[in-house]
Every structure is written in structure tokens, then in C-alpha cells.
Amino acid sequence: xxxxxxxxxxxxxxDACGIGPEILAKVFLGARPEARGAFVLGDLAVMRxxxxxxxxxxxxxxxxxxxxxxxxxxxxxxxxxxxxxxPPDLADAPMGKVDARAGAAAAACIRQAADMALAGKVxxxxxxxxxxxxxxxxxVAFPGHTEMLQAWSGGAPVxxxxxxxxxxTVLVTIHVSLRRAIDLVTFDAVLDTLRIAHRAAAAFSxxxxxxxxxxxxxxxxEGGLFGDEESRIIAxxxxxxxxxxxxxxxxxxxxxxxxxxxxxxxxxxxxxxxVAMTHDHALIPIKYLGIADGVNVTLGLPFVRTSPDHGTAxxxxxxxxxxxxxxxxxxxxxxxxxxxx
Amino acid sequence: xxxxxxxxxxxxxxDACGIGPEILAKVFLGARPEARGAFVLGDLAVMRxxxxxxxxxxxxxxxxxxxxxxxxxxxxxxxxxxxxxxPPDLADAPMGKVDARAGAAAAACIRQAADMALAGKVxxxxxxxxxxxxxxxxxVAFPGHTEMLQAWSGGAPVxxxxxxxxxxTVLVTIHVSLRRAIDLVTFDAVLDTLRIAHRAAAAFSxxxxxxxxxxxxxxxxEGGLFGDEESRIIAxxxxxxxxxxxxxxxxxxxxxxxxxxxxxxxxxxxxxxxVAMTHDHALIPIKYLGIADGVNVTLGLPFVRTSPDHGTAxxxxxxxxxxxxxxxxxxxxxxxxxxxx
Numbered sequence: 001x002x003x004x005x006x007x008x009x010x011x012x013x014x015d016a017c018g019i020g021p022e023i024l025a026k027v028f029l030g031a032r033p034e035a036r037g038a039f040v041l042g043d044l045a046v047m048r049x050x051x052x053x054x055x056x057x058x059x060x061x062x063x064x065x066x067x068x069x070x071x072x073x074x075x076x077x078x079x080x081x082x083x084x085x086x087p088p089d090l091a092d093a094p095m096g097k098v099d100a101r102a103g104a105a106a107a108a109c110i111r112q113a114a115d116m117a118l119a120g121k122v123x124x125x126x127x128x129x130x131x132x133x134x135x136x137x138x139x140v141a142f143p144g145h146t147e148m149l150q151a152w153s154g155g156a157p158v159x160x161x162x163x164x165x166x167x168x169t170v171l172v173t174i175h176v177s178l179r180r181a182i183d184l185v186t187f188d189a190v191l192d193t194l195r196i197a198h199r200a201a202a203a204f205s206x207x208x209x210x211x212x213x214x215x216x217x218x219x220x221x222e223g224g225l226f227g228d229e230e231s232r233i234i235a236x237x238x239x240x241x242x243x244x245x246x247x248x249x250x251x252x253x254x255x256x257x258x259x260x261x262x263x264x265x266x267x268x269x270x271x272x273x274x275v276a277m278t279h280d281h282a283l284i285p286i287k288y289l290g291i292a293d294g295v296n297v298t299l300g301l302p303f304v305r306t307s308p309d310h311g312t313a314x315x316x317x318x319x320x321x322x323x324x325x326x327x328x329x330x331x332x333x334x335x336x337x338x339x340x341x
Numbered sequence: 342x343x344x345x346x347x348x349x350x351x352x353x354x355x356d357a358c359g360i361g362p363e364i365l366a367k368v369f370l371g372a373r374p375e376a377r378g379a380f381v382l383g384d385l386a387v388m389r390x391x392x393x394x395x396x397x398x399x400x401x402x403x404x405x406x407x408x409x410x411x412x413x414x415x416x417x418x419x420x421x422x423x424x425x426x427x428p429p430d431l432a433d434a435p436m437g438k439v440d441a442r443a444g445a446a447a448a449a450c451i452r453q454a455a456d457m458a459l460a461g462k463v464x465x466x467x468x469x470x471x472x473x474x475x476x477x478x479x480x481v482a483f484p485g486h487t488e489m490l491q492a493w494s495g496g497a498p499v500x501x502x503x504x505x506x507x508x509x510t511v512l513v514t515i516h517v518s519l520r521r522a523i524d525l526v527t528f529d530a531v532l533d534t535l536r537i538a539h540r541a542a543a544a545f546s547x548x549x550x551x552x553x554x555x556x557x558x559x560x561x562x563e564g565g566l567f568g569d570e571e572s573r574i575i576a577x578x579x580x581x582x583x584x585x586x587x588x589x590x591x592x593x594x595x596x597x598x599x600x601x602x603x604x605x606x607x608x609x610x611x612x613x614x615x616v617a618m619t620h621d622h623a624l625i626p627i628k629y630l631g632i633a634d635g636v637n638v639t640l641g642l643p644f645v646r647t648s649p650d651h652g653t654a655x656x657x658x659x660x661x662x663x664x665x666x667x668x669x670x671x672x673x674x675x676x677x678x679x680x681x682x
């Protein structure tokens with residue numbers, strides 16, 4: 001027998017109309033090690049609909065009464081803790097469509113999972129994908145998981161990290177327009193990111209992480225010819241971080257820093273992680289070789305939260321073809337970092 | 342004997358203080374097929390200094406009198422056509438430093454190469470790297486090759502394409518600050534890019550290229566939540582291009598479109614090329630797996646122009662360690678596309 005998984009792992013159901021419930025159900029097929037001690041916080045009827053999609057014979061859904069029940073749930077079934085206050089007709093929401101009921105339910109599950117984590121009832125939270133338009137349709141005033149979890153756990157600064165086997169990136173700005181992102185690249189935002197990334201690296205067994213800082217502009221501003229954010233904002237924030245003992249280097253040209261940090265057996269990376277100014281500077285290289293192993297980690301929260309590095313995939317929702325690989329990678333990352341914490 | 346290379350290929354010397362002269366000299370080591378019919382337009386003394394770096398015995402520099410002489414130059418030497426009006430003490434400029442003489446000389450070589458191409462004396466131009474600060478120090482009013490060549494060949498709209506064995510991207514904006522790039526993403530700029538990319542694809546033997554258009558904002562604006570450039574500018578330009586018979590699709594999320602277009606034997610790409618709004622959206626994925634095979638192609642000029650996908654590398658200039666692989670790829674691409682033209 002593998003050793004005890006310790007505290008249970010809560011998996012939030014995500015948008016009921018996307019692929020979240022389906023990939024969650026697939027995690028519990030075939031007694032995978034990742035599934036031990038994990039449970040879904042969500043809606044029983046939605047998870048039954050998802051389990052029926054898996055197409056490999058009977059995958060029963062087992063209602064549990066509390067997080068601790070997940071530790072003694074037999075393998076090969078899907079343990080579901082019903083979240084409180086979900087719309088009663090949630091399983092009627094059509095697959096692959098923006099639905100306010102699904103947005104409201106997704107937010108409720110995340111809120112209740114955060115409360116469990118803050119109360120020490122779960123080791124970590126792994127979140128299935130949500131749809132930002134469904135959240136907006138439900139009147140949820142947050143664009144994504146990161147912002148919600150930050151607000152519901154005290155409001156300290158948090159940052160999104162994207163990681164796969166080759167690359168780790170931490171983002172200064174995330175879910176805003178590119179124009180707004182530029183305005184949000186401030187001295188404090190960059191310095192906070194460097195501090196959060198440096199502290200969080202302990203969870204990845206990196207005592208003194210080598211942090212590369214990507215610039216905002218082409219060629220990191222080319223000595224001021226293509227923008228001055230590097231000299232005016234980013235370089236001073238790096239200097240302040242270095243004065244605090246953080247091994248930060250930059251600003252470096254965005255188009256080559258990810259290549260330099262990429263770590264494989266044949267190509268040792270020059271850096272342990274890259275701080276990026278914009279969402280797509282960071283996510284383009286993380287996703288370029290495929291999204292199966294990408295994991296999203298929220299840094300700076302009082303608990304561990306990871307998620308798969310893909311969205312609700314409305315175009316294939318309900319077909320039974322969605323791949324749980326990234327969710328499984330997120331569950332492995334959640335276990336690993338919550339142990340190192 | 343391989344077949345005749347037809348017209349000669351002109352190689353501009355680039356910044357004399359960077360790795361350009363060295364990688365140009367290395368092309369002529371060992372009688373590579375790429376070197377046949379090619380010559381350097383530049384400075385004899387600078388090229389002699391570079392040839393001496395190559396460290397594999399004698400690599401003679403042969404002065405030629407005109408482009409056609411390159412076709413009968415013996416293999417194993419570096420044919421150099423002296424450019425007119427270069428600073429007499431150019432070879433005294435220190436390696437690895439910004440020097441106004443090197444900037445002025447680089448621009449002069451490019452100008453003269455463009456004139457040769459317009460006069461039909463060369464098949465194509467391959468440009469070695471220049472340094473934008475050296476250009477600026479010399480009072481050259483262009484930030485890069487693309488802008489110079491456009492101005493000196495009639496002013497029609499041109500676009501930068503970056504290509505390697507897996508991916509082709511064409512850029513709407515290039516060497517400007519990110520803030521200015523957003524302002525330059527207009528209906529006309531996107532539509533011109535689509536038209537130029539569609540026409541140029543014939544040179545790559547693609548009759549009806551499948552063109553993906555990346556958005557500007559995270560998640561391509563997420564339905565308007567993260568910016569409206571997609572709905573206000575990019576989608577209408579795509580619609581206009583489609584009305585012209587161009588197979589353009591989008592706007593698609595920047596963080597996954599390059600992964601979807603990536604083409605390998607095991608992973609057939611969904612698109613033949615990706616139109617990107619910003620420099621780094623396009624260059625990050627092109628460079629992620631290494632820069633050795635990346636080639637820069639200027640589309641929309643009345644002649645073919647390619648260049649290696651790297652800069653002057655001042656940090657290693659003068660050491661003899663620079664790799665000519667990307668320059669060789671650019672020379673192969675120039676030959677191939679000038680034949681298909």
C-alpha cells in the first residue's frame with residue numbers, strides 16, 4: 001500500500017457545462033494513485049451525468065458527508081460532497097453553452113473549498129475550469145479563480161504561476177486587456193511578484209531560485225528605443241529585490257528568456273523560473289509543446305491551489321473525449337507542494 | 342556538379358562589432374552548398390578580421406568587382422564586394438560595443454544591396470544582424486532592416502515573417518513599444534497583413550494557405566471582458582479578408598494558437614501560418630525550441646529578403662564561437678523562395 005495521503009484533496013467541479021465534470025470523473029477511473037484521498041465538491045446530478053460519459057462501464061458516484069470521508073472511499077467510484085446552495089436544476093443546463101446557473105454554482109464551489117482549506121480540512125484545492133462569461137452572467141464580480149481565492153482568503157497579493165516539466169513562469173498581470181496590463185506593470189507589482197515567487201519556490205525545493213525577469217517591450221525596450229517601462233519600472237524593482245537577497249536577473253528580452261529558461265535533460269535551463277509581465281508572454285511558451293502537462297498554481301495564498309492549464313473547452317463538452325492529463329498533473333503538483341509547504 | 346545557382350545571393354555584412362562578419366565568414370568554410378554563388382557586401386578589413394577568427398586554418402578573403410563574380414569564385418574563400426562609402430577606420434571599431442561607424446556602415450550595405458536587388462543583379466538579400474542602438478547613434482532614422490528595406494524599395498506595406506521548421510508567423514506590429522503596438526493594431530494594418538501573408542504564401546508552395554489570426558488580448562478578449570480590439574478591429578478585418586477569398590480564421594486565443602499551428606511529423610499543424618499582433622507573441626514560440634533554425638523573411642518587398650533569427654550577440658562577438666546555423670537556414674530559405682517567386 002502507498003503511504004497515507006494525509007488530508008483529503010478537494011476538487012472543485014468547475015463550470016457544469018464545460019469539460020470539468022467529465023475530466024474529474026475520469027480521474028477516478030481505474031484506481032489511479034492521484035485519486036486517493038481526493039473528492040469532488042459539486043453537484044451530484046452533474047457528476048452523474050459526467051460519469052455516464054466516461055464510457056468504460058459503470059463509474060458510480062458516491063455521495064459523501066464531509067471531506068474526511070474521501071480518505072476511506074473505495075477506489076473506482078467518484079466521491080462527491082454536495083456543495084451548499086447550488087441551483088436545483090443545474091444538471092439541466094445545456095452542455096457547451098454559457099449559463100448563469102453554471103457560473104453561480106462554480107463560484108459557490110470555489111468559495112466553499114476555500115473555506116475548507118482555510119479551516120485546515122483539506123490539504124489543497126484543485127480547481128476544474130470555469131467560464132468567465134458564465135461567471136459574469138451570474139453576477140460574480142471576479143474574472144477568474146485567482147482573483148476569487150485572493151479576495152476570499154484575506155486579500156494578500158497573489159500571483160499566478162504556470163508550470164510544466166520544462167518551464168515555470170510567474171505573472172505580474174493576468175486577466176485584463178493588454179492595454180490595462182501595461183498600466184498595471186508598476187514598481188510595486190513587479191517587486192511583489194518577485195517576493196512571492198521567491199518565497200513560493202521553497203515549495204518546489206528550490207532554496208535560492210534563479211529568477212529571470214522578462215521585459216514588457218520588444219527586446220526589453222532596446223535601450224529605450226521601444227519603450228521605457230524596463231528602465232523606469234522593471235529594472236528598479238529588480239534592484240530592490242536583489243537588495244532583499246532575491247536572485248533576480250533582468251529585464252531580459254521576452255522573445256529569448258523562455259528559451260533560455262527551458263529545462264530538459266539535453267538543455268539545462270539557465271533559470272528556475274521566469275517572471276513575465278503579461279498573460280500571453282508567459283502562456284504562449286508554457287502551452288507551445290502541448291497543454292497536457294501544464295499546471296496553474298496560485299502563489300501567495302494561505303493554502304495550496306492548483307488547476308489544469310486549459311479552459312472549459314465548450315466545443316467538446318459532453319462528448320466524452322476530454323483528456324484529464326492536465327488535471328492529473330495539477331493533482332500531483334498539489335500533493336507535492338502541500339507536503340513541502 | 343549541382344545545378345547552377347542562377348543569380349548571385351548578396352549577404353550584407355551587418356554590424357561590424359557584432360557576430361555578423363564572423364558567421365558570414367563561417368558560411369564559406371568547407372565548401373558548403375549554401376555558399377555557392379553567394380558573396381558578402383561589406384568591408385574587406387572587417388571581413389579579414391572575421392575570417393581570422395574562424396580558427397580552422399586559412400580562410401582567404403577574395404575581393405570581387407561585382408555581384409556576378411561571386412558565381413565563379415572558388416569554394417573555400419570569402420568573396421567580398423566592398424560597399425561604397427564605408428568609414429575608412431571601420432575595422433578599428435571595438436568588438437561588442439555600440440559604435441556609430443558600425444551603424445552607418447551597416448545601413449550603407451543594406452541600401453546598396455536593395456539597389457542591386459531592385460536592379461535584378463541578385464536573386465535575394467540575406468542580411469546579417471544589425472544593432473539598433475548603433476543605427477540610432479549613426480543618425481539612421483530606421484529601427485531595423487524591415488523598415489529600411491520598405492522605405493528604399495517604394496514604400497508598399499511589408500510585414501515580417503518568422504519561420505522555422507515547425508511554425509510560420511507574420512506580424513502586424515514589430516519594433517515599437519508594446520503601448521504603441523496596441524495603437525498600431527488597426528483594421529487596415531490587420532487586413533494588409535492578411536493580404537501580404539496570403540500572397541507571399543505562394544513562395545512557400547501553399548496555394549491557399551490556412552491562416553490563423555491570434556488576438557491581441559488574453560483569451561482573445563474573452564468575449565469583450567479583457568479588451569475590445571478583437572471585436573472592434575481584428576474580427577472585421579478577418580471578415581474583409583475572407584470576403585476576398587483569404588482563408589483566415591480568428592481571432593483566436595494567443596496562448597494556444599501557436600501550439601495549434603505547430604507542425605511536426607507527430608503533430609500536424611492546424612494552420613499554415615499565424616498572424617500575430619505583437620512582436621513577442623510571435624517570436625516567443627518561434628524561438629522557444631532554439632534559434633538555430635529560425636529565419637526572418639520580409640514579405641511584401643519587390644525582392645526576397647531573409648535573415649537569421651538572432652541579433653548581434655555583442656556578448657560573444659569576437660570570440661570565434663558564434664553559430665552560423667540560422668544564417669545558413671536564412672540562405673536556404675532565400676534560395677528556395679526566390680526560385681518559387
